Amino acid sequence: MNKFLYWTPRILSILLILFLTLFSFDIFDMNLGFWGTILGLLIHNLPSIILSIIIYISWKHEIVGGIAFILSGLLYIIFGIKSGIAWYIALSWSLIIAGPAFLIGTLFFINWYKKQ
Numbered sequence: 001m002n003k004f005l006y007w008t009p010r011i012l013s014i015l016l017i018l019f020l021t022l023f024s025f026d027i028f029d030m031n032l033g034f035w036g037t038i039l040g041l042l043i044h045n046l047p048s049i050i051l052s053i054i055i056y057i058s059w060k061h062e063i064v065g066g067i068a069f070i071l072s073g074l075l076y077i078i079f080g081i082k083s084g085i086a087w088y089i090a091l092s093w094s095l096i097i098a099g100p101a102f103l104i105g106t107l108f109f110i111n112w113y114k115k116q
Contacts, residue, residue, distance in 0.1 A: 005114065009065060009107035013055050016100050021048045047072075062112035069105030073098035 024044035027037055051072065058065025080094035081087050 009104045017048045062108045065108035066105045069101045073101035
């Protein structure tokens, strides 16, 4: 059980980052040229880059992963609701991304608690 609890949030967080990275591929449809495409990819992948840094830190310090993933899920919901779409539609869309982030954060917290 300990190995399962150790590896599950790490693997799920990598899968979540890969899923978020898939959304950046729409930049290739815009015909922005080389530097425009590079800048667009950088901007689109900023959340993935930040979460990758968080995973690197969380590998040894689970409390960081627990706090960061839960906060990132909350921020995603807040930005979704503030986007101007009806709040209930934005909330349902946001939970597709924020739900796994909450699960990953909770698993990091459980793993951290078990180590104490």
